[in-house]
Structure formats: C-alpha cells, structure tokens
Amino acid sequence: MSYVTEIPAADSAAALAHFSDLLRFETDCWDVHHALASGQADFVLLDVRSPEQFAAGHIRGAINLPHRKIVAG
Numbered sequence: 410m411s412y413v414t415e416i417p418a419a420d421s422a423a424a425l426a427h428f429s430d431l432l433r434f435e436t437d438c439w440d441v442h443h444a445l446a447s448g449q450a451d452f453v454l455l456d457v458r459s460p461e462q463f464a465a466g467h468i469r470g471a472i473n474l475p476h477r478k479i480v481a482g
Contacts, residue, residue: 445470 419427444450445468456463456471463473 418424441450441454444452445454450470454468454471456467456473457476457479458467458473459475460473463471467473
C-alpha cells in the first residue's frame with residue numbers, strides 16, 4: 410500500500426462539502442488566468458516568492474510581497 414492510498418477516499422458528500430468550502434477562501438488558477446486575460450481582474454495578485462524568483466519571472470501585474478515579510482508582521 411502506498412502513502413497515497415493509505416488514507417481512504419472520502420465519500421461523495423464529504424468531498425463535495427470539503428471542496429465547496431475551500432472555494433470560499435481560495436480560487437482556481439484558471440479563474441485567475443481568465444480574469445487577467447479578459448481584463449476583468451478586480452483583485453490584486455500577490456506573488457509571495459522571494460524577490461529573486463519574482464525578478465526571474467512573474468505574471469504581469471503581480472505585486473511581490475515575500476512570504477517572510479507577511480509572517481514577520
């Protein structure tokens with residue numbers, strides 16, 4: 410048995426509740442892409458990687474706020 414199958418799958422109702430609840434706080438990367446591509450972005454996109462990683466490449470319009478600065482506050 411692998412670590413993947415060590416924990417049994419949730420029943421359908423529990424899985425639906427779990428993923429529905431997640432979408433109250435998170436969004437899907439495709440939804441972000443679509444909003445940016447269509448000019449309908451009504452949000453600020455934070456890139457929480459290091460400044461070096463951000464400088465190496467990021468999504469146009471994203472703002473860099475490294476994670477370590479967020480947790481330090």
